[in-house]
Amino acid sequence: MPSAFKTPAKLSASMPIALDGVTLLRGNTTVFQSLTLGLNESRIGLIGDNGAGKSSLFRLICGLDLAQSGQVHVPVAADRAAPAVGMMFQNPDEQIIFPTVEEELALSLRHLRLSRTETQTHVRTWLAARGLADWAPRAIGSLSQGQRQHVCWLALLIGAHQTLLLDEPFSSLDLPGQVVLSKEIATAPQQVIVSTHVLDHVRHFERVIWLDKGCVRADGLGTDVCAQYEADVSARMG
Structure with missing residues (x-):
């Protein structure tokens, strides 16, 4: 027992989860175009408007969606x-x-x-x-x-x-x-x-990625990226 x-x-390999030149189409909509991204930190936040590609990124990592081109690398367990x-x-x-x-x-x-x-x-x-x-x-x-x-x-x-x-x-x-x-x-x-x-839940993370229409708009320390996103939303709503 x-x-x-x-x-x-x-994991059997030390390499992180990574997307290498990934293009994802959903019908006639391009969700990602040649997206390259490594995900190595222990705590990562994803932020952005609805439709930015956050859920689609998760679905790619889990294999629920398949990329039309490029590679999604997910280390396998030993x-x-x-x-x-x-x-x-x-x-x-x-x-x-x-x-x-x-x-x-x-x-x-x-x-x-x-x-x-x-x-x-x-x-x-x-x-x-x-x-x-x-x-x-x-x-x-x-x-x-x-x-x-x-x-x-x-x-x-x-x-x-x-x-x-x-x-x-x-x-x-x-x-x-x-x-x-x-x-x-x-x-x-x-x-x-x-x-x-809810940005306050990831603001303290070591890394936050701001996705905007399938592209990485900002990527860095949580406090910095959340502030950039908030400023952008404020400018658009003003």
Whole structure:
């Protein structure tokens, strides 16, 4: 029986997630044109207007979208059965499959090839260690939207991915929920990349990328890039 706590999957290569000359088309729309980008820092924020390409970038990294040209490099885990990248969608109802919390979290452990009983014990022990023992049997339908979002976050953590992609993770959360998630992002051992319109959640990050119509408008320290984006929005709205 494995430990109730798992560390992120060790990667077989030291190179970061990277896009090399990637072009992505969606219908007649060019989302990215020859985009080159390396993602190596432990905390990266993605900001920009709706339609800037933030979600599309995540979908490329996860393999949900395929580039028409160029390469998307995602290091594989040394244990190839372990998923290196996990993604949390904007809408938890598009992500959650199973009717109870413990069944949903169990899905993230399928690569361990445990028995049903072992998986259930693993999930319940893991939740209990986080002070959430009573969540295990709860029906997803009984949870608020913010609680469902938290289930998606828990599913990423228990899956021990190397990199976590969070697409607008604060959108369904009340203020206490945002505080909790911010603290958990800060302490997670994984690389975390956060796409958000709530700039205060990424302003302190070591790196923030401002996407504008599929292009990198600014890339650097979170405080600097967020300030540039805010100034641009203020000028456009003025």
